[in-house]
Amino acid sequence: MERVFRNSSYLNAMSTTGTKTRVRDVNPQSGMCPLCIRECPFLCEIGLSTFRGREVLYPDPEYFGESTASSLKDYGLDWSHVQILSSLRGAEGIEPDPDKMLFPNVSVETEIGGVKLKMPIAMGAYGSTDIARKYWDGLAVGAALAGVILIVGENVCGVDPASEFSNGKVIRSPEMERRIKLFREFWDGRYGDVAVQTNIEDQRMGVDEYVVSKLEVNIVERKWGQGAKAIGGEIRVRSLERAIELKRRGYLVLPDPEDPEVQQAFKDGLFKSFERHSRVGSPKATDVIEDVEKLREMGAKVVTIKTGAYRPIDVAWTLRVASEAKVDY
Ligand code: SF4
Known part of the structure; x- marks a missing residue:
């Protein structure tokens, strides 16, 4: 089972982007395998972002509309560090009467x-x-x-x-x-x-x-x-016509759905959804x-x-x- 560590090693292998590293003893700062090999059969975050660039900032686009997200970062402070203690004397929201x-x-x-x-x-x-x-x-x-x-x-x-x-x-x-x-x-x-x-x-x-x-x-x-x-x-838009409509309504849509090359790439299936920011x-x-x-x-x-x-x-x-x-x- 994957675990999130308090250091930054988790950044190179996350279930949110479907990435994994070849070995488990990775660099604490980058999450990179200590030996990054030419024939690596795994897709880690570094490898994925090399191909897809900033698109990888977004969790797996396949799940847009079917998921909600949480962060993997361990801030070193969470609710388990907070203890709510009640008061022995008096009461809030009720009369301080043991029967009530x-x-x-x-x-x-x-x-x-x-x-x-x-x-x-x-x-x-x-x-x-x-x-x-x-x-x-x-x-x-x-x-x-x-x-x-x-x-x-x-x-x-x-x-x-x-x-x-x-x-x-x-x-x-x-x-x-x-x-x-x-x-x-x-x-x-x-x-x-x-x-x-x-x-x-x-x-x-x-x-x-x-x-x-x-x-x-x-x-x-x-x-x-x-x-x-x-x-x-950000939302994901899976139709070219919708992407163009949203751009014309004033939104930033990436990649530009009015660019003929982008349109062709979308029709060829090189990418499956546009980002609307x-x-x-x-x-x-x-x-x-x-x-x-x-x-x-x-x-x-x-x-x-x-x-x-x-x-x-x-x-x-x-x-x-x-x-x-x-x-x-
Ligand atoms: S590409 Fe390099 S860092 Fe990424 S999983 Fe493979 S060996 Fe590890």
């Missing part, structure tokens, strides 16, 4: 940005990936019944093949409608809510305006970057404040910011700007 302090009676209700929650969870964000689309029913019904916030992620309108546009702005997206309506069908209207996350492409396409005015969405979440990487969100923002304080005001004028009742794992200086800046702009959470 029975665990099923405890309330974990809370409030975030003025939204009441039955439990402190805001789930998401599930955007334009096939996984999010296919499993939306379970997510929406579960979140609505649980009384928590569910977030529709970025690019849903832009990737929806049935979206309708007028002057570059979205006027209808059946997929977005379906997602919002399904949550509402099972929602008690009191606990939790459905939020819509918007990134640069969404803003350009007028997704905020569309969801707030036409679908009466209460919560808009501005997206700054990605959780694990400073590149935009979205942009990462570079926010400025004054713009953020104006943007939040604009969203409120549009009718958004709750405005939130979602950001990735950036440097401490950026986290501090985000907190300051979010506070000045009076975002809700």
